[in-house]
Amino acid sequence: MKQTASSRTSGRLIKAPEHFLDASGIRQVFAEGKKGRRDFIRSAFAAAAAGVATPAVLAQGNPVPTEGGDPNILQLPEHSKGLGQGVAANNGYGVPSVYESNLQRRQSPGLTQTNQASVSFAPLQSLFGIVTPSGLHFERHHQGWWDIDPSKHRLMINGLVKHQMVFTMDEIMRLPSVSRFHFIECGANSAVEWANVAVPTVQYTHGMISCSEFTGVPLITLLELAGIDLKRAKFILAEGADGSSMTRTIPMSLITSGEVLVAYGQNGEMLRPENGYPLRLVVPGVQGVSWVKYLRRIEVGDMPYATKDEAIHYMDLMPNGLHRQYTSIQECKSVVTTPSGGQVLLDKGFYNITGLAWSGRGKVKRVDVSVDGGRNWRPTRLETPVLSKALTRFNLDWVWDGKPAIIQSRAQDETGFVQPNYRQLREVRGTRSIYHNNAIQSWLVQENGEVKNVQLS
Numbered sequence: 001m002k003q004t005a006s007s008r009t010s011g012r013l014i015k016a017p018e019h020f021l022d023a024s025g026i027r028q029v030f031a032e033g034k035k036g037r038r039d040f041i042r043s044a045f046a047a048a049a050a051g052v053a054t055p056a057v058l059a060q061g062n063p064v065p066t067e068g069g070d071p072n073i074l075q076l077p078e079h080s081k082g083l084g085q086g087v088a089a090n091n092g093y094g095v096p097s098v099y100e101s102n103l104q105r106r107q108s109p110g111l112t113q114t115n116q117a118s119v120s121f122a123p124l125q126s127l128f129g130i131v132t133p134s135g136l137h138f139e140r141h142h143q144g145w146w147d148i149d150p151s152k153h154r155l156m157i158n159g160l161v162k163h164q165m166v167f168t169m170d171e172i173m174r175l176p177s178v179s180r181f182h183f184i185e186c187g188a189n190s191a192v193e194w195a196n197v198a199v200p201t202v203q204y205t206h207g208m209i210s211c212s213e214f215t216g217v218p219l220i221t222l223l224e225l226a227g228i229d230l231k232r233a234k235f236i237l238a239e240g241a242d243g244s245s246m247t248r249t250i251p252m253s254l255i256t257s258g259e260v261l262v263a264y265g266q267n268g269e270m271l272r273p274e275n276g277y278p279l280r281l282v283v284p285g286v287q288g289v290s291w292v293k294y295l296r297r298i299e300v301g302d303m304p305y306a307t308k309d310e311a312i313h314y315m316d317l318m319p320n321g322l323h324r325q326y327t328s329i330q331e332c333k334s335v336v337t338t339p340s341g342g343q344v345l346l347d348k349g350f351y352n353i354t355g356l357a358w359s360g361r362g363k364v365k366r367v368d369v370s371v372d373g374g375r376n377w378r379p380t381r382l383e384t385p386v387l388s389k390a391l392t393r394f395n396l397d398w399v400w401d402g403k404p405a406i407i408q409s410r411a412q413d414e415t416g417f418v419q420p421n422y423r424q425l426r427e428v429r430g431t432r433s434i435y436h437n438n439a440i441q442s443w444l445v446q447e448n449g450e451v452k453n454v455q456l457s
Ligand SMILES: Nc1nc2c(c(=O)[nH]1)N[C@H]1C(S)=C(S)[C@@H](COP(=O)(O)O)O[C@H]1N2
Pocket: 137, 138, 139, 140, 141, 142, 143, 184, 185, 186, 187, 239, 240, 241, 242, 244, 246, 274, 275, 276, 287, 288, 289, 290, 291, 292, 293, 294, 295
C-alpha cells in the first residue's frame, strides 16, 4: 500500500451535515491517513506489551509496509530546517494547535439555536483520559455568564450560625485547601434521548458532563468558622450572584462529610468565568444545578427551601402522575465515546473501544461492553485512577468483522447498582421525564463503517 500525505481532511469522513461533523473524534482512530495509523498501532503495541492483546490481533486490518516512499519522510519539512517560534508566542498563555480547531464545545442540533444560547456540550468523542480541559467544559447558564472582579466578590454566611460572616476571596484563599477530581453532570444530560430524538453524536447525547480537579475549601470549614449550630442545621441554601437567582438546597450530611467544596480552582488554575469564576460550589455526585456558580451566599436552615429551581424545575414526573422532588444524585451511567455516532470505521480490523463511566454514589466497580446489542457482554479494562464521583475511563480490544454491530456499555458502581437499559428505566420512571436519564446508550456500526445513534428498548 502506498503511503499518502496525511492531513486533517484526508481519509473518509462522514456524510452528515457539517454541524454534525466531528472529524477530530474520527481522526483519533479512523480518519487520518497512514501516519495516524502508525501512531495508533504504536500505542496499541504498548498496550499489548502490558498483556492486553496479541500483536496478531492488533495487526488485523492495519498497516502494511510502505512501498514507493512517503514524501512526508523523504522530503525534509520546513520545521526540520528553520527556526521555530520563540516563547510566549501566544501572549504567555498557550492555546491548542491550529490543527485542532475542530475541537470545540457546541450547541446541540436537538435544541433551539439562539444568539444567547444557554447550553454548550463538551466534545466527549475527542477527549482522552478523565479530565476535561477547562476550555471544553460544558456550559449551562440560566441567565448568561459573567467575568466577575474577584476583588469585589463576597461570600456571606447567615442563618443558623453564631456569627453571620462575609468572606473576601483573599480570606477564603488563605484557608486550608483540598484538591479533588470530580465529575459534574447536568441533570438534563441525555434528556432528548427520553424522546428518542437520536441526536447524531455523543457530544449531544452525553456532553453535559465534564470532570475536573477542583481546588477549594471544604464548606464545613467556613460554617465552623461562623459557629454553625449543628444540632439544628439540617440543610443549607446556596445562592449565586448572577441574574438567574440560582438557589439550591443541600442536605447537611453532604457537608459534614467534608465533600462539598467552596471552590476557586479548576484544573490547576482559577475557575473559568463560564464555570463560575471566582467561586463555585462543588457538590460531588449531585446534579449540576446544585453546583452554584458565582457563589455569594450560604444560608444554614432546618428545612428544605423549595426554591423555584426545586419546586418548578428539576422535578421528575413519575408514571403515577406525582412529581419526584430533590432527586439530586446522578446514578451510575456510562457511554462509549469511540466508536460513537458520526464516526466512521475505515476498515474491518482492530479497534480500541473506549468510553467513560461514573456514579454519583462512589466509585465505578466495573464496565461491560456488548457489540451485539446486549446479548453478550465482555468486561473492560478500567483505566487508573478509579476515583469516587469522578469519570472513569474504560477500554476494550475489538476486532470488527465488517458486519453491522450494536455497541453498548453497562456500568456498575461500588454499591452494586447496575446501569439500566431503556426498558428497565421506563418501567420505573415512565416516559414523561426530562432529568436523570442514565440508560444504556447504543451505537449502530453499519456495514459501510458509519456509526449511528439508535435506541434499543
Ligand atoms: N449561579 C448559577 N449557578 C449555576 C447555574 C446558573 O445558571 N447560575 N447553572 C447550573 C446548572 S443547571 C448546571 S448544569 C451547572 C453547569 O455548570 P458549568 O456551566 O460550569 O458546566 O451550573 C449550575 N450552577
